Amino acid sequence: MAQNDVVILIPARLAATRLPGKPLADIGGLPMIVHVLRRAEAAGLGPVVVATDSEAIAAAVGKAGGRAVLTRPDHPSGSDRIFEALNLVDPDGSAKFVLNVQGDLPTIAASDIRAVFAPLADPAVDIATLAAEIRKPDERTNPNVVKVVGTPVGPDRLRALYFTRATAPHGDGPLFHHIGLYAYRREALARFVQLPPSPLETREKLEQLRALEVGMRIDVAIVDTVPLGVDTPEDLETARRMLGSLT
Numbered sequence: 001m002a003q004n005d006v007v008i009l010i011p012a013r014l015a016a017t018r019l020p021g022k023p024l025a026d027i028g029g030l031p032m033i034v035h036v037l038r039r040a041e042a043a044g045l046g047p048v049v050v051a052t053d054s055e056a057i058a059a060a061v062g063k064a065g066g067r068a069v070l071t072r073p074d075h076p077s078g079s080d081r082i083f084e085a086l087n088l089v090d091p092d093g094s095a096k097f098v099l100n101v102q103g104d105l106p107t108i109a110a111s112d113i114r115a116v117f118a119p120l121a122d123p124a125v126d127i128a129t130l131a132a133e134i135r136k137p138d139e140r141t142n143p144n145v146v147k148v149v150g151t152p153v154g155p156d157r158l159r160a161l162y163f164t165r166a167t168a169p170h171g172d173g174p175l176f177h178h179i180g181l182y183a184y185r186r187e188a189l190a191r192f193v194q195l196p197p198s199p200l201e202t203r204e205k206l207e208q209l210r211a212l213e214v215g216m217r218i219d220v221a222i223v224d225t226v227p228l229g230v231d232t233p234e235d236l237e238t239a240r241r242m243l244g245s246l247t
Contacts, residue, residue: 006046006117007095009085010036011078012103014054018232023057023103025236028243032230033057034064035106035243041066042110045099045117051085077207078102079182083193086186098189100182106239108181108227116183119157119219126188126216129208130179131158132226139177141167146178146206148220156222163206177226182208188216 012023012033019025023033033050040048050061050068053075058068069088075081082100097120101113112130119128131148139145143165150158162168163178184192188211198213200206211218230239 005094005096006099007086007090007097008040008043008046008048008099008101008113009082009089010040010048010050010101010103011081011085012050012052012054012057013081014052014057019230019236022230022236023052023054024060025230027106027236027240030064031057031060032106032236032239033060033103034066036101036103036108037061037064037066039106039108039110040099040101040113043113044110045114046095047089049085049089050103051081053081079189079207080193083189086189093186096186098184098186100184102180102229104230105181105227106230107242109223109225112179112223112227113181115221115223116181118221120183120185122219124217125219126185127192127208127211127218128183129160129218129220130181130223131176131220132179132223134175134177140175146180148176148178150176150220153219158220158222160208160212160218160220162212163204163208165204165206176220176222178220179223179226180229192216 024031051071053073061068069085071081071084086098116128116130119125147164148160149162149169150160153159195210198210201209230236
């Protein structure tokens with residue numbers, strides 16, 4: 001795919017229950033959102049835009065030389081926010097693929113951002129995402145660690161059959177920790193955001209089940225490690241240590 005076929009969008013809300021204002025949290029002298037922006041830019045896939053409901057976040061991105069667009073404050077999910085942003089930054093529909101990079105992944109590797117696009121080379125795939133094999137025993141039973149159940153369709157690639165907070169599948173073999181990074185065909189994202197929340201999505205509180213329940217295909221690229229997601233003050237301190245700052 002050509003570079004102008006892809007746009008990377010980073011949804012970022014200022015409100016957060018466990019860590020208020022986290023996109024602007026300082027990590028080594030830069031706001032967290034700027035670290036994510038830099039890593040998305042390093043992937044070299046296409047233009048990167050932060051989609052936010054906050055003037056302060058937009059200003060921080062602009063100060064760092066990035067681009068941000070202001071979106072409605074009442075979106076129910078990041079998927080809805082990036083769909084609005086996509087139509088703001090690319091109203092003519094030039095971009096055929098859109099990547100949703102979560103704004104709280106300051107340690108995400110550029111190589112992992114690139115890896116999520118590989119499954120979309122198959123025209124049968126609507127949405128692509130990432131996972132890594134679970135290595136820590138406690139994560140196998142932790143409901144905060146989302147597992148993807150899938151069938152192998154190639155080296156380091158699964159076709160997703162289900163996503164769950166439960167320990168699954170049963171029996172011997174690896175379990176896979178889902179990583180919330182998504183690449184969409186543009187038409188797949190447009191369809192997805194028009195769908196109502198599905199029964200299993202509501203039960204598991206996992207938005208991606210909405211796509212599976214209507215028959216959309218999600219393939220999963222397997223990568224080596226899970227990036228740190230910053231949700232708590234403890235996560236923030238870990239990110240600061242990982243990125244070389246103790247402040």
